[in-house]
Amino acid sequence: MTGKRTWDVLIVGAGAVGAACAYYATAAGLTVAVVERGHVAGGTTGAGEGNLLVSDKRPGPELDLALLSLRLWQDLAAELPDVLEYEPKGGLVVAPTPDGLRDLHRFAEGQQACGVQWEPVPPERLREAEPHLAEGLAGGVLYPQDAQVQPALAAAWLLRCARRSGADLFLGTEVTGMLRGPDGSVRGVRTDREGDLAAGAVVNAAGTWGGRIAELAGVALPVLPRRGFVLVTEPLPPLVRHKVYAADYVADVSSGAADLQSSAVVESTAAGPVLVGASRERVGFDRSPAPAVLRRLAAQAIALFPMLAGVQVIRSYRGFRPYLPDHLPAIGPDPRAPGLYHACGHEGAGIGLAPATGLTLARLLTGRPTEVDASAFRPERFPADGLPADGLPIDGAPADGLPADGSTPDRPTSLAPEVR
Template sequence: MRVLREDQENRDGRRDRQVQDDGDGGGGNGGGADVVIVGSGVVGAACAEALTRRGARVLVLDRGPLAAGTTACGEGNLLVSNKAPGPGLALAQASLSRWPRLLAALREELGPGRAECEYEVKGGLVVATGEPEGAALRDFAAAQRAAGVDARELPPGEAAAYEPHLTPAVRAAVHYPQDAQLQPVLAATSLLAAVRARGGRIRTGVEVTGVETGRDGRAVGVRTSQGRVPCGAVVNACGPWAGEFAAAAGVPLPVVPRRGTVLVTAPLPHGTVRHKVYDAGYAETARSEDAALRVAAVVEATQAGTVLIGSSRQRCGFDGTLRAGVLGALARAAAQLFPVLGGVPVMRAYGGFRPYTPDHLPVVGEDPRRPGLWHATGHEGAGIGLAAATGELLAELWAGEPPHLDPEPFRVQRFGTARLGTARFGRENGWH
């Protein structure tokens, strides 16, 4: 589920105070860089932090305000509960263990006042109300445990001890104590504050219009709305817009937007919802491959007492229209899971776009069709949770270091570079 936090004004104020734009527009007068990162969301920020920690001269460019795209529409979940065994889970486990160490290092470097991200290990609870769904949930949790996930199966009656307002219709429940949460915009701007403190540069309001190449086809710079910037490498961290950016660079990439919508309730008494709670069908919804609307109940409280209700997934391009049918489906699913929500007013609804790939894995690494162009995108609804490990992996590969996990499942080559080599292939597969 991708959502906007309820404390929009406070968050924006903290973001503005935390990282100041460097102000020269990012054009030719600003000089070159070892690496230009396109996109200031949490994934781009994590890449910039990891690269500057290795001494790279980094320039972060964004056409909008800092972390104002998909990151600003995220509730900040760091989850392993929804990941099946495989490379996606391995990346999630690496990132989940890395986030607290990274945040501690940022506090040491910047001071506590500039690196507080509301990090909380609140745990997750996945429930099923039907017997077939319960059996599937138990099997899923058993496979996760074999892969090192702390997945604790609960007797149906014990779920109420974790969530007193949960429906009594629960037939199976699994508690995931490792699941955590942080404030995504504060996380991104804390990372960018460290980048700037190390000499990195950050420019907002600058649109990157193309990638410049040398005679050998290698990326040697970017063209922007305010001039040319020479560089040694370019990182495509454009989130849902990464496919468009890659296509403009001559290397089509199967990343498209997948829309999500969330409801925000009026504030409720503390403890009404204690964990991130979702129906067992959520994981299957997230893994779905078709473009049709998918809805599964996901319920979570914020520190301000409001309750966030999702989750929906639909591939409909960049259509941002809020649909009454989607809002109604979300409300009904949440009330079935938490009957207490049935009479609670909804203050507002938000929508956002996730960067979707056909195999539900991110793309991380250098593009062999355009040496010097790197991708860090395609995380769909898990970018905030996966950002810490993604940034580290990209920086390790850029620096020629041994990677902390196998990078092969995330390379662009898995889609077939022969097919990816033309824009026509992207259009035929509905990517653009």
Template sequence: MPKRHPLDLVIIGAGVVGAACAYYAARAGLRVAVVDRGPVAGGTTGAGEGNLLVSDKEAGPELDLALLSARLWRELALELPGEIEYEAKGGLVVATDEATVKALRGFADGQRAAGVDAVEVGPGELRELEPHLAPDLAGGFHYPQDAQVQPAQAAAQLLAAAPGVVLHLGEEVTELLRGPAGELRGVRTPRRDLLAPAVLNAAGTWGGAVAALAGVGLPVLPRRGFVLVTEPLPRVVRHKVYAADYIADVASGSAALQSSAVVEGTPAGPVLIGATRERVGFDRSLSTEALRRLAAQAAALFPVLADVKVLRTYHGFRPYLPDHLPAIGPDPRVPGLFHACGHEGAGIGLAPATGALITAALTGTTPALDPSPFTPSRFAESTR
């Protein structure tokens, strides 16, 4: 007989989004279990850089979510008992010509109206912030609110600090259990049934497959990205620095390979170099073209990196939704089903605010911001 647990919520996915949802739900008094077919942070979270960005988001619902998360991450950095390598390093967006500076200026004006601190930086001031930057840049913007965490450690610490949360790792959910009226009653794995009146789909790139178990459509697609990791260096890169075309890549829906330099140092010394985006399904093969582009673009921004050794590369899959907004909240098509997935490359940054919105929905309390732009039912009709 499968073992049964008295629970309020079962979360599918032990990445940083699932971990944040577990943390806030448990802190609100809910009895929570987290189940994942792999380890903690075994998917997209473990392949991320740990970005907590407001700089790349235009004024609107995602930026509102990012600003809430930025505040919550600052609180979590003080609350969590373990080290998550939280760094309030700030971001620096740079432009190669005056036309791009002008475009960034308009982008920043909209962000400021939403509460973002964006400071224009002239060509001479760029080198004061980042002494090793290329000398021929036209200017840029400094974003003091940008920060970074070590994503796998952050997920693990959120779960460890969530009171009473039970983890079931290495167990794939094979079925969503139903009541007589079609409402969810829990999940089934090869080892057990976990019974609860609410099930949260926090499966990241595999969120569409979990939604399909419930008979609903959620068009989450994988978007592959590569990262280069250099040898340990003195702190040659002080901020998260990226070229302005990164903002356009984030907002693009193209399936083709896109790359724009995103360069940052880490407390341990190596420099991380991203970012590429392409929709190639779950193809895990190495793209030499993607790596070549990253190396060349990083060296163009920081000539000092041209002769630095790359120790390794890694890649993962961002959970992409067509309108570039995550699905957060209850799914009215199936009572008891909730979603927290589709954050693409912003899941680490948006995780705490996502957890707060999910917890508000579960407990019937007032959310910190309007959740309606993220409603999962904005996508396909039920396929049950």
């Protein structure tokens, strides 16, 4: 039990977003506690690739948030680049047809007005950028601002910095209810291991479980899990220089379809293995192996990089992106439950958007101006029933075998023995 101690801010969730909220809140002079029912980076963060992307974002509030985050990641990486495994590798988006290339250029031209840097790559220069790319592609667009970090290390480092500034961390501690003040406002949380933890404000950074935390406060937030798989190859020489993906990946990111979507995303890592994604499907928290999805990802990757046909896949893993129906996260105070703030629903962009989310929350908590317009991220923007248009439930029942903390267990190694 923690006795009568009270914090300025209590953050639910120790993934990348929760860690960033703790980092920037302590930097703003607030006293902070972080409560996590599993372990650090045990959910979506631990199953992510660590993408810091502007290349897949349309002009609008999410792109503004991403550009701010890129600057903040650069500042953070300047302090400890080796710890974060920060790689400013850039992104290369390729198109198979001339029509697709024209669409890519129009998309990039719209982004440029917002501050995104890009360079056209004609077909004759594609193999200069990526020597092992397939022949016959119509061209591409190079985004030099795209980068990558190691997500679990990044979350752990942000939390370590917050703890050095006085933050408290309660792992293996589940939030079971909300504490209320005399006026009904949220004034802390009830937990299964630490009793009641009082705070001036509670931040919901619970990722795919954000809908459940909101429900404990009596409000609806339609966060849905969107499953994705990644293949991991044997360690290889640095054969892929950038994050490379097919143009239809952008359409997959912005789609709200529940059925399976996949498009080739291929990138090397500092340790040597190549990561192959990306798939998206809404199947609740179903963790069942999906060999057909893995074969589809492998085939799409080989179509981009034929040299992968002879490479061994040593494992695959899956995670659940916290999806909101309009593809924008919920960031800021919830007027339906005064004292409750949200920082969740980032779908597959949580790692990239974490610093800007944390900074924005810290500014809102301290009454200071934010660097981006946060109005588009208002948590109360959804219909009163909290449901998206298809009527699916907010969270659904977890599939049998899902860890109680929502984390990803040991990753399988035999779902796809070879990429062929």
